[in-house]
Amino acid sequence: MANSPLGSLTRRSKTSGTNTSEMICALDVGTTKICALIGMVDDKNSLRIVGAGRVPSKGLRRGMVVNTTDATAAIGQAIEEAEASAGVTMESAYVGIAGGHISALTSKGVVAIGRNGRKITADDSQRALEQARNIALPHNREVINAVARAYVVDDQNGILDPVGMYGYRLEVEANIITGATSAITNLINCIHANGLEIDDLVLEPLASAQAVLTDEERQAGVAVVDIGGGTTDLAIYLESALWHTEVLEVGGDHFVRDVAAGLRMPYDKAEALIKQFGNAVPDLVPATSEVRVGSFGADGQQMVNQRLLAEIISARAEEVTELISREVRRSGYDGLLPAGIVLTGGVAQLAGLTELSRKNLEWPVRIGRPSGMDSAVLDLSSPEYSTSVGLLQWGLTQGAKPYVVTTAPTSLTWKRVVEFLRRLLPIPTS
Template identity: 70%
Template sequence: MSELICAIDVGTTKICALIGELDDDNNLRIIGVGRVPAAGLRRGVVINTAEATAAIGQAVAEAEATANQVMEAAFVGIAGSHINAIGSKGVVAVGRNGRSITREDTLRAQEQARNIALPHNRDIIHTVPRSYTIDDQTGIHDPVGMFGYRLEVDVSIITGASSVVTSLVNCVQSNGVAIKDLVLEPLASAEAVLTDDERQLGVAVVDIGGGTTDLAIYLESAPWHTVVMEIGGDHFIRDVATGLRMPYGKAEALIKQFGHALPSRVPPDAEVRSGAFGETAHQVVNRRILAEILNARAAEVVELILREFKRSGYDELLPAGIVLTGGVSQLAGFAELSRDYLHWPVRVGRPTGIASSVMDLSSPEYATAVGLLLWGLRRGAVHRVAEPPASQFFERVLRWLRNFLPVPGTL
């Protein structure tokens, strides 16, 4: 019998499926990885169901093939500008004579906090406890076992647009994968890259992906503020493709290999050969000019991050600073630019705490996927599976291939 946890990170530029296995010491090891280019998605939102379903199915099939296991259920990341967070409180009576508070009492209090009026087109994704109050004692993180008469919880209720949530759920379930939980992506990333000290002191995790920038602020070990902004790595690529008049794919490759967010770090006469439009299909690019293009967009992203910190009111409560993750965090000079602009501690967060027998997943771009596995592990959400018969793999492959077949009668 194997104990498995599975995850699917549905991003704007890539879809990553992971299968993790618990060893005898309860350590999680990744045994299956599937990574494919995203399709049918824009800024974290499904815009073409057939394409998104097929891409998710391909990532799942690759992970199953490398793990020799079937992904029956998974933790699935969700993001996009449709996400919203609101504060709420719930209060329950513990007992007329008082008693020790149980886990059931905390769940009752959270249920009371969820009893708020929401528009009909909004779904609750998370109810995240921020702190508890027992009678007049405030600032309690875990009240279980403490004595009291009245329990109050302060929560952050994270909601998403019903249509967007339903579309994502359908795309995953159409591939025969049940959803254990939808997890807001910045909360998943935080699981993979933050330390306990950072969470306790006050820190922000900023995940800059292909289509969105996801931000989560942690105070006293709990997430107090989350937001998703519609800006990401695609904007950098588009700037370079437009400014240097080259194909999108060539611009992306140029940024990865030679990009820098600080022009002063690049010699003024440094040049590199790259792609171009037209008959020649190539050009010589001045790397200083490339850096100036990237610097302008990087400064805008950091300014938007700072503006969001100030809007949240928590900008003075983050002694541990910022932990950057996601693909853009790997751009040379971006962390230094952020540090100089914000005057806060800044580091690049890399996934930790999970070994992999398949490939190296320590890059920041895998923070969300790895964090989804850790989210499940810390909540005890493993399932036992026997060695799957070959017929299950065959059926899964057939289901995935059907995504590419035309509907009968449409030819």
């Protein structure tokens, strides 16, 4: 544990008295975009988003860092944009993590409350989770999140929140999310290189679920599926608790590559074409409709039949819905999802995807968008912001026990403060 990237994390409570103490920051390092949000927490513990930075992603593939220089620069740019719009300098952030290296298992933790019994405190439930988290793993894997599924107080089981109950013994059954140490370290290093600490690393579908699911859906049984640029992240909730997570290595990037290869056009033009004219169901598109788009070659233009475009997209969309269906059935909870599937992430905006999913998936389907978040900056109602908004909500709800990395942040923190001041004041550079 000593050499592990998360091994040096310790708990702290929220600091106060500084300018940034009422601010929390979310950093969604996605395959397509990097999004930083800064939220101001008021005295009623509600959040208002006051800063946002969104830049195209660089140095990432399938949700993982593959080029630290590029990823570091892009992360820095997103943070700076968010800081400039909020007018603050952040010291730490809640950071999303995904990728095919993620896996999950269940574990139990037990703590004694005392020979005479007493009221269970938040600290007791945290101790129980720590016990559950304390599992033997290969040296190249790390625990990212430990999420309680249910608690048992003495002989009473199925308790979601034991705090305030009287008991002698507290047991927790928890989902333990693990990831490859190398992938985690690469991500952490890119963030530290920007002088930023990490409040908590959060599995991305857990953040998305936080932003888009209703309490009723979680109680009834629901799967949230975030289809991003590089990965499709899934989380299943039953009786208000997390039961299953999976990261599938398929996403919008596959659609774009299919169209770019099929219609012989540059990647960015193919992506724009899908967004504007794409459809997952060819029958929903007029057979003769043509659109003029950019292409390779001398004149750089071509006419594309919209039905043909939809046919290329639908082949991939059929595959993605089949993978989702297979994964939900593989989880074993397929019969326990009356609230069905909530699709979110950028690809959830694809025209016709809801119709196709309703046909191919045997559960009710809806598109999930972040809601209930007051924003003074960006319009955050698009499904592509579910993870970012959910990270802020995670920070707000788990904020009493954020993690902070104890290793000293690089001197870049000061550099960033000076850079920020320089933007405001004309400080000479030499």
